Structure formats: structure tokens, C-alpha cells
Amino acid sequence: MIENTKCECGHQNAVGTILCEYCGKPLHDEDSDLPLEMRYDGVARRSQRSSKSIIDRVWRFFSSVKVAVYLIVITLVLAILGTIFPQENMLININYAEYYKKNYGVIGQIYHFLGLSHTYETWWFRGLLFMIGTSLVICSLDRVLPLYRALSNQAVKKHPKFISRQKVTLERELPAEPSKWIDQFGQALKKKRYRVVQEDDALLAEKNRFSRWGPYVNHIGLIIFLLAALMRLIIPGWQYEQYVPILEGDTVKIEGTPYYLKNEQFTIEFHEPDAEGNVVPRLFRTQAVLYECVDNCDGVDEPVLEVVKEHAIEVNSPLEHDGLAFYQYNYNYTPIIRSMEVKLEHVETGEVYGTFPLRTNDPEAMYEVGPYEIELRHYLPDFTYENGEPATKSKNPNAPAFIFLIKGPGLPQEGNIHIYFPIPDDQIRFQQDRVNEAAGSQFRMSVGDMENVEIAMYTSYLNIKSNKGMTFIWIGSAIFIIGLVMGFYWHHRRIWVRIDDGRLLLGAHTNKNWFGLRKEVSEALKITGIEVEASSLDNGRNLT
């Protein structure tokens, strides 16, 4: 079936057009007197045109605002579900399935099974975001192009039905000569910053048309925003998020980058205790140094590092470099001996031979103190006995034990074995002195003052994120706001006038603030000698 869509003014309209694109004549309910539906100026949206092809069906699906609303609501609901329990990427180094089962029971198991434990990375969540993006693009294109065409090709002399069925209308005998009156009315509107076009005995005045583009500018901002989020998925290095624990004094490789980060010192300060004695932290600070690997970066040997940047990382002050941002995330009290200056003396005479530095992380094997050569034969960071043999429970220096072989003057050729526990409790627990005596060691090792011991108190947890997409996020947000302002603070107003046989027919339309429009029209009319109450211009009151 081919519908005849030619208007009586001779303009060929597209199928689905409500008001003739040129003269504005209502094409469907010609006999009604009700105010017209002016959305998109009555032009046909692209998707309304009749076609049965798959492309048109897809296009029509995404161009529906109803579909868009459903998509947004579904996405919001799922995003909310994703916040109920902690997401997987917030958890460090554990079995996810067990974590959710242990902490949240059956609900936790279901949560993990459904993939809600990593909602924002699932294919269905991304799929929804992508469909919202598609809907945004197609909804906008589907409306903005026909609207642009209609607004840039407006007839000055509109169909009488079009004018009389506007929400703001006036019809009456003209007191003056038509062309003179129209000039005068046009001047009055120009003073109100209208663009005025006259043609025969008709007039079109229009202002702030640009505000009609506000929603679409806004959508462009949103699309840039979504694309930036998408780029994070597509471009390697744009999506990067890690939680890294760094003990004070440690330098840690930042996986997937050429960088290493050192935690020089972690500081925590507290507020004064409140009435109930609760202490609230006031400040977390990680004094950090960022290094870049310049040689031996393959992880085989000790890497050669160069300082890139130093920064005191605090909660709202991340260290930023090369699109990476290091945020203060958490901390843990983990007191551990890092190193000490050990004094070597004779167990009986107390003669001091000297001191040597001893690390608890990868200690050196050979030391020289006075006349003695000390070899570190074995190091057990978390000492215990396993089946009667010395062993270590973990990699952490919780109960460090150093087994030395000392050679030098007055000692047997093969040397003397000496065991040293830096922590006093361990010395007693593992009977250090008795073991040494039995081994025939004539030495004593000690650190003396606590000043000679370097202790790491805290492990700082940093959250490392790529912020490479941020520029686009900001641009997108700025455009979003500009669009919003355009649409909210300016209103598109149009006034049509035609005079037939000395009778004035006036209609006006705006998308917002009808009161303001009526007032402007009545003021302009007053200048031309027509006194009308602004409120009486409202359609439905002055139509007889």
C-alpha cells in the first residue's frame, strides 16, 4: 500500500509525518481543534518509515525511547546487585568461590555462581552498556536529523490550522493596515531578540533555536564517556587495576609495567580519642619512590632501577605518572625486623671484635668482623623444628634464625658453628645459648641498643589504576554539562502570524516556560496597540 503523503501546499512528506514539514498543516486529524503535538515539529522519525528489512527492524528497536529506558533500568538494577558483596577485584590473593561461600553462605555461593562477584567485567553487563550506547546513538540520529531538516526549512506562511491549534493563539480583527502593523510587530519582537522573517502578510519570529540541540550535545558527551570506558577494554594498558601490599622499605615490581615502587615509610596519625575512647585515623601516608627499570628487566637478575618520581601518597593525593595513579588504599600493622647491626664479642671476656649489618630479606652470605671471617650457612626466617630438623614455617621473618660458620685465629680449621636469634623471646624458646655452648662457640652476638635495629611497622596497600581514559571522561563530562545547560537555560520560541482579509491569526510555540512566551507576545502586541491579557492567549480560553 502506498500512502499519499503529498500535502495540499505541494510538499512531499515522508510516511509517518504528522504535520506537513513545509506549511505545518496537520495531516491526520484535520478536523480537530485540539492543540497540536509539536514534538520534533511533527516530522517523521527515520525509524517510522515503512520497511521490513532486518536493518530497519534493528534500527527501529534501538530508536525506541521505551527500549532505552528498559535497558537503563535493567543495567541499574544489575549494577546495584553488584554492590551487595565485595567484588572479586577488591580481594587480594584468595580463592573467590571459597570466600563467598565462607562469608555469605548459600547466597554468597549463588552470587558467585551468577557472576555477580565480578558484575562489571561480565559479558552481559558489558553487553547492556553497549546496547545503551547503541540506543543513545540511534535514538539521537533518528530524531536530530529530521528535526534539523525541518527547522532549517521552515515556511513563513503556515497553514491556518497549524497556527490556530498552537497552545498560544490569538485571532481578531486588525485595527491597522496589515503591512504597517506587521512591520511594527516585527520591530517589537526584534527588540526582544527574535529573528524575524516577513513574507507577504505573514511573519515568523524565532529565538534560541540552538537550545533544541541541547539534548543531542548532551548525548554526544555521554557517547564519548561510554567510548572512553570502552577504550579501556580495547587498548592494552588502559584498563589496569591492582592492589599491591608493600612493606615499609620494600621495593615492589608493578606487574605489567616497567616500574617499581618503593615504600620508604608509612605514617599513620590519629585524631584525639573521642568520648568513648575510639581512635580514628587522621592521615595515612606512604612516602613512595617510583623507579623505572633500565636494565635486567627480564626478572632473571637484579634489575637496574632509576628514580622517576618521589611522592607522599595520601588518601586524596595519588602518585601519578605515565597514565598510572597510585592511591592509598589500606594499611596493616605488620611489625617485622628488616635489618640490624650485630655486635660480635667474646662470650666470656666481653671483648668486642666489631659489628656487621644483617638483613632479614636475602642476607649476604659472607661477612668480615675484626680478624674473623663469618659465613652465613643457613637462614631460616620463621624458625621451627620439623622432625627434629631446623625448618622454616614461612617466608616472613617472624622468628629469624641465622646459622653462621666462623673462621679465624684460635679457631679450629673447619670453623665454629654459631646460631643467632635476634628476637629475645626466640633466644629463650630455642635455647640459643645452650646450643652455642654445645657447639663450642666462644662468641656472643647481640644488637645492643634498639637504635641498631631497623623495624618495618606497616604494610601499605596501594591501589594502582590506569587513568589514561580520564581525559576523555572529562571531555565527555564537559560536553554533557554544556548540552544540559543549553537545553535547560534557553528555550526555543517561535511566533507565527498571518493576516487574511484584515484578520490577524497568531500562534506561538515553545518547549518550556509557556508563561514567559505568553508575556512576551502580549508585550509585543501592546506596542502595536493590541491590548491582550497574557493569560488569555492560552489556547482553549479565547477560542469561541
Add this chain to the structure above:
Amino acid sequence: MTGLKKYRKQIQIAILSVVLIIGLYTIGSSLFAEKDSFPQAGEKAPDFTLRGLDGELHQLSDYHGQAVLLNFWGTFCPPCVDETPLLQQYYEQYKDQGLVILGVNLNESTVTVQGFVRQFSVTYPILLDKEQVRKQYGVNQFPTTFFISPDGMIVEKWIGELREHHLKPRVERLVPRKDDTA
């Protein structure tokens, strides 16, 4: 305007296909990311180079043509300690038939590793890994042993302590040739 009309269909198709490509990529990338990308049985064992306790560089591909047991261990892990004498015994027994055991240590102090090796008289190569190969192979439980065939394929990933009755059939299947004494 007529020009625009003429191309409207093409423009529409172009927009939809761009949207489709982006969409497939978005959804595809998250589907793909959910897959385990760590080496599994039946795959080629990823190559790596590590410094050994002997100070030499050891590359996995150097051992091509030999059966390799890639054993991730630490002195802090009791089952790793327990299986060490057995591994040493098998190494001595089968090394002439082309068996290599590579003990990848889990980032411990060199002195600690050295002390342990001396304590247990370990003679197979011990490699010092700074978390690199552990992560590459996706090893989170210790000990973990990869049985690698002479042509460099992972035959099996074994998690936990290896006992005689685990080790014997696997090693015998894996070594390239048997002599009469085996």
C-alpha cells in the same frame, strides 16, 4: 537533500556495522578474559630463563629432548621438603636416561635456598624465581610439578606432594629411552 537520501541506507548500514564491531569486541573480550590463560596439560610449556643457584642461566628450551620435571617449591612448605629426597633419588636414578628436574624456588633468600640444598644434598638444578615464572605458570599451591615431555609439551600438572607410587609410573612413561637397569 536528495543526495543524503540516496546514501541514507549506506550510512545506516555503516553506523550499524561500526556498532556491531564495537559490540562484538566488548562482549567477546570479556568472554575471552574469563578463560584460564595459564598453561595446562596438553599445551606447550612456556619458555623462560632463570638464574640458577649455581650462578648459571638456565633456559627451559635448553632441555629440549629431555624429560623435565618442573617443580615449584619452597623451604617453608612441609610437603615440598618431604618430597625433596624422593625427587633427588629419582634424579640420580634417571638422569642418565634423560630426566631433568628443575626446582623453581619461590623467591626465598639465596642463603636459605643454599642452606636447604646443602642440608638435603640436592644436586638437580635449583632456579631462583622472583615470582616471574610462578605467575607465568599460574602456580598458587605448593608444591606444584609440571611433567614436561622431551618435545616440550606439558603432560600433566600435579598439585601436591609426589609420592613414590605417583612418581614412578609417570617418570617411566616420560623418559625418552630405557636401559636394562631401569
